[in-house]
Amino acid sequence: MGGDEGGDERHEGAGSEVKYSAVLIAGPTASGKSALAVTLAQRFGGVVVNADSMQVYRDLSIITARPTLAEMGEVPHRLYGHIDGAVNHSAAAYAAEVTTLLQELTGQGALPVLVGGTGLYFKALTEGLSEIPPVPEEVRTAFRAWAAERETGALHAELAGKDPGMAARLRPSDRLRVMRALEVLQATGRSLASFQGARRPGPLAGRELLKLFLAPERELVRARIDERLDAMMAQGALAEVAALRERRLDPLLPVMRAHGVPGLIAYLDGGLSLDEAVVRGKADTRAYAKRQMTWFRHQMEGWTAAAPEAALGVALAACRAPNAD
Known part of the structure; x- marks a missing residue:
């Protein structure tokens, strides 16, 4: 991962050679990604690195399904819960951290x-x-x-x-x-579209990567999302959101838009019943999971799709691990 030969690096772990510079695991929420990551990290002497834009925030652990301290004690975990909610943590800042x-x-x-x-x-x-x-901050x-006011x-x-060209790319309801x-x-006098053609290479560009996308059945994801939000509520999600609300942060900040947060804040403000807030949180999360599936199928080429129950076998076979089924 450092120098020109990064794509040819080998990693030794548990007595096994891994032919990849890194393993990437993506998929919709509640698809079992974290458990697979821990298993592979344990198997190959790895470190689990967060690639979820909400799990970076210190303020929210329960409602973002961040790994618990016990889970993070199984193998090293990095880039979880290290950003204050008042910060608009960008993809560029994340890429710099990963570099x-x-x-x-x-x-x-x-x-x-x-x-x-x-x-x-x-x-x-x-x-x-x-x-x-x-x-510039004054412009923003x-x-x-x-x-x-609009x-x-x-x-x-x-x-x-x-x-008009940029407007045509965006949903009229996508305020952010x-x-x-x-x-x-x-700020620049130029269309955002004019910047999007020129890119600087990412830190994993040109390297040999195992890229897995967990693709569960849609109904299974929906059921898991509903069950998980109910469990989050039992674990203290409402108190967590209430503490965030007390900070009076800009409602456009990412942390304020985490799935489940807007509905629970509406409940705390007297605009919804608690049942209505939970229903809204589940619906928002299900819609997000659907968008995640669409995004990866159309935007991310070169990923291997696997059902969650088969993903471990696919990963082990790809890594040429011993005793892989």
Whole structure:
């Protein structure tokens, strides 16, 4: 992972040779990714590295299904719960963290096992990111004050008038991305689309990678999502969200939009019953899982899809591990 020969590195663990520089495990939420990552890390002397954009936040452990301290004690875990919720942690910042971490793990001879459901994180690592200049804070503050007084449809119409090509790429209801396009246009005078063609290489570009996508049956995912949110509520998710609410953070921050959070905050504000908040959280998470499946099928080439129950066998066979079925 360091130097020009990174793609040819071998990792030794549990007496087995692994022919990959890293293992990448993606898939929809509640598909069993984390358990597979731990098993492979144990098998090959690896380190589990987070690739989920919500599990980076310190404020939320329960409602983001972050591994517990006991689970993280089984094998080393990195990049979990290390970012304050007041920070808008970007894919670029994540890629920079992984770049540094890969150098560290190379020195240790440890196999990185990157696991999560954030497609953009994996793209940042394998394909790189566009060179978009940072938006000055004064521009961002003024723009967000202006945008706060306007409905999402009006913002999309504004974008369509100024940058019709970019507007055509975005759903009129996708407030965050519409705002991002307008913000970049205002700060740079250029369309966001003009930056998206030029990319700097990602830290895993050109390396030999095992890329697995867990593809469970849709009904199984739906059932697991519902069961998991019920379990989260029993484990204290409401108290966790209440503590986050007390911070009075910008509602556009990623941590404030984690699945389940908006509904529970609406309950705490008196806008929904608790049952309604839980139903909303389940529906939002199911919709997100569907988008994750679509994203990886259309955006991420070169990944091996496997049913969760077969994924371990696929991974072991690919790694040429002994005793693989």
